[in-house]
Amino acid sequence: MGRKVTIEPVTRVEGHGKVTIHLDDQGHVTQTRLHIVEFRGFERFVQGRPYWEMPVLVQRLCGICPVSHHLAAAKALDVIVGAGTGDGLTPTGEKMRRLMHYGQMFQSHSLHFFHLAAPDMVFGIDGDPAVRNVIGLALTNKELAVQGVMMRKFGQEIIRTTAGKKIHGTGAIPGGINKHLSEGERDEFLKGTDPLNIDKMIEWSKAAVDWFKDYHKANMDFIDHYAVFPSNHLSLVRKDGAMDLYHGVLRAVDAEGNKILHDVDYQDYLDYIDEEVRSWSYMKFPYLKEYGKKDGWYTVGPLARLNTADFIPTPLAQQEFEIYKAYTNGKPNNMSMHMHWARLIEILHSAEMIKELLNDPDIVSGELVTKGQKVNEGVGLIEAPRGTLFHHYEINGKDQISMANLIVSTTNNNQPMNCAVEQVARHWMSGQTEITEPMMNAVEVSIRAYDPCLSCATHAFGQMPLEVSLYNANNELIDHKRK
Amino acid sequence: MPFKKRILIYAFGNPGRQDDGLGNRLVEELEPWLREKGLDNVELESNYQLNIEDAANIADKDIVVFVDASVEDIDDFHLGLVEPSEGRSEFTMHAASPAYILALCIRLYQKHPETYLLQVRGYEWEFLEELSRKATQNLASALAFIKERIVSGDFQEFLSED
Numbered sequence: 295m296g297r298k299v300t301i302e303p304v305t306r307v308e309g310h311g312k313v314t315i316h317l318d319d320q321g322h323v324t325q326t327r328l329h330i331v332e333f334r335g336f337e338r339f340v341q342g343r344p345y346w347e348m349p350v351l352v353q354r355l356c357g358i359c360p361v362s363h364h365l366a367a368a369k370a371l372d373v374i375v376g377a378g379t380g381d382g383l384t385p386t387g388e389k390m391r392r393l394m395h396y397g398q399m400f401q402s403h404s405l406h407f408f409h410l411a412a413p414d415m416v417f418g419i420d421g422d423p424a425v426r427n428v429i430g431l432a433l434t435n436k437e438l439a440v441q442g443v444m445m446r447k448f449g450q451e452i453i454r455t456t457a458g459k460k461i462h463g464t465g466a467i468p469g470g471i472n473k474h475l476s477e478g479e480r481d482e483f484l485k486g487t488d489p490l491n492i493d494k495m496i497e498w499s500k501a502a503v504d505w506f507k508d509y510h511k512a513n514m515d516f517i518d519h520y521a522v523f524p525s526n527h528l529s530l531v532r533k534d535g536a537m538d539l540y541h542g543v544l545r546a547v548d549a550e551g552n553k554i555l556h557d558v559d560y561q562d563y564l565d566y567i568d569e570e571v572r573s574w575s576y577m578k579f580p581y582l583k584e585y586g587k588k589d590g591w592y593t594v595g596p597l598a599r600l601n602t603a604d605f606i607p608t609p610l611a612q613q614e615f616e617i618y619k620a621y622t623n624g625k626p627n628n629m630s631m632h633m634h635w636a637r638l639i640e641i642l643h644s645a646e647m648i649k650e651l652l653n654d655p656d657i658v659s660g661e662l663v664t665k666g667q668k669v670n671e672g673v674g675l676i677e678a679p680r681g682t683l684f685h686h687y688e689i690n691g692k693d694q695i696s697m698a699n700l701i702v703s704t705t706n707n708n709q710p711m712n713c714a715v716e717q718v719a720r721h722w723m724s725g726q727t728e729i730t731e732p733m734m735n736a737v738e739v740s741i742r743a744y745d746p747c748l749s750c751a752t753h754a755f756g757q758m759p760l761e762v763s764l765y766n767a768n769n770e771l772i773d774h775k776r777k
Numbered sequence: 778m779p780f781k782k783r784i785l786i787y788a789f790g791n792p793g794r795q796d797d798g799l800g801n802r803l804v805e806e807l808e809p810w811l812r813e814k815g816l817d818n819v820e821l822e823s824n825y826q827l828n829i830e831d832a833a834n835i836a837d838k839d840i841v842v843f844v845d846a847s848v849e850d851i852d853d854f855h856l857g858l859v860e861p862s863e864g865r866s867e868f869t870m871h872a873a874s875p876a877y878i879l880a881l882c883i884r885l886y887q888k889h890p891e892t893y894l895l896q897v898r899g900y901e902w903e904f905l906e907e908l909s910r911k912a913t914q915n916l917a918s919a920l921a922f923i924k925e926r927i928v929s930g931d932f933q934e935f936l937s938e939d
Binding site: 339353354360405409425429430432433436439440442443444446450460461 | 791792793794801823825828829830832833834863877881884885904
């Protein structure tokens with residue numbers, strides 16, 4: 295008798311998802327699927343709204359990465375108000391937005407590493423789930439846990455200061471930004487009482503990379519062989535090939551490092567990218583048109599960005615990038631657990647970028663907004679913490695949104711997450727007759743590497759328990775667990 | 778001069794999702810009232826969700842009241858004492874529960890405030906800024922209640938019955 299195991303929803307992943315693993319009569323994994331129950335009504339919801347509302351309105355999408363949506367929408371509207379395609383802003387407009395973005399990247403990645411990833415590493419996939427979290431981390435490595443908390447706090451303060459407030463920030467507006475940083479705010483970030491200053495953040499970021507490298511040396515089998523599969527990789531890069539998390543051209547490489555998307559203008563993304571609908575998931579499967587649905591899917595996020603970029607334009611992160619690249623002899627890295635290594639290098643890069651921007655006089659003075667000739671369509675892309683985020687809008691003669699298309703980072707990673715689940719399920723589940731908590735966590739670890747955010751956006755207290763259901767070949771429920 | 782307790786009223790929710798923003802609205806409406814009353818011992822905070830850095834944010838307070846929308850079958854609102862919980866917080870671990878934040882605060886700083894959760898009953902969760910009619914009524918009740926508690930500095934005595 296074949297069996298279907300359902301893990302629903304995925305723990306420590308935003309929103310609601312479930313994993314089904316089909317076993318044959320001998321208990322071998324025959325098929326795995328990550329089903330995503332994603333809210334798809336937002337693009338329709340914004341139709342008819344004035345276009346200038348978008349940077350604030352899109353923050354309703356998600357309380358996890360509102361800054362990424364805020365900035366991607368603002369970039370699309372820059373085009374519509376005639377302020378250019380990302381490089382037409384005033385120096386102040388662009389640098390303040392970058393500061394906001396790198397603050398977001400810093401705090402989001404810090405959360406993921408210290409809160410989500412490190413506990414799995416410290417305690418092991420099969421560690422006691424009661425302590426496999428940041429509190430458990432605090433018991434065994436208090437210093438690391440405190441660093442995680444304070445790095446989050448620092449990044450959140452950067453966001454609050456640049457966006458104006460924590461909720462529904464208004465900093466980025468079509469064509470620029472609505473405020474400078476005051477000299478007092480800048481000095482607080484530069485020279486604040488320890489640990490809340492940028493030099494300490496850089497020091498801790500570097501220490502986190504070193505921590506991972508030490509862990510890697512001691513746990514190569516896990517880190518190098520967990521959810522490994524060939525993939526294409528896509529991200530923005532600066533025109534000279536540098537890593538650029540705020541703006542650039544679209545580049546994709548294949549699993550061997552060959553360029554398969556040649557630094558194209560993202561305003562034309564529809565010429566290169568399409569999305570496939572599969573009946574069993576609400577979330578679409580994007581792919582490069584030229585290579586088709588089967589071979590054209592790609593990975594986005596930290597792993598992809600370090601695979602597409604030629605170098606990182608800050609010194610400490612570049613040193614780490616060189617070590618990272620040397621590990622795969624310069625070839626693309628297709629090891630899912632190396633996503634954590636890549637993410638930590640991006641934390642270091644973000645901290646260095648924040649310092650560079652804080653020391654730039656343009657953030658405390660200068661013109662805020664660029665004005666130009668309005669057009670009726672614009673595309674804004676940004677490298678969100680989880681990967682490339684697409685916002686595309688058209689407006690009508692009444693300045694209302696007439697079309698919106700969003701491809702969020704987690705959607706871009708749909709196929710890679712499915713591949714990761716399959717790899718891990720085959721290793722952990724084949725031949726098993728019972729699904730244990732470590733097995734469930736093993737699957738979740740593979741998904742968590744991608745730090746997915748499923749846009750549920752509301753979190754009212756008491757919702758969303760963790761449920762585990764076990765079905766037989768006839769889809770009859772034979773076991774049910776709830777966390 | 779009598780000792781003034783340091784109070785933090787901390788709302789979390791997404792005000793772009795209708796009644797999910799009940800807590801945020803409560804904090805918004807408290808602000809001018811606190812100013813008018815000159816209650817400078819009370820701080821307000823509002824965010825989409827709680828997260829690990831909030832352990833540091835609550836550590837030096839005497840009383841913390843988290844305010845959230847609730848889908849549970851409660852009256853207009855419910856005030857409960859938060860006990861630290863070190864187990865898994867919520868499965869959506871990009872956010873954390875008040876109990877988890879309190880436990881983390883204790884572990885990291887070896888101190889903690891008296892911590893409460895004020896849940897205000899919500900009903901509708903669409904992509905709208907406006908609260909539903911019934912939630913608006915609940916907000917008014919909860920607001921009147923918390924103002925009284927702030928003035929008295931006593932929350933313990935007014936815990937809702939479970």
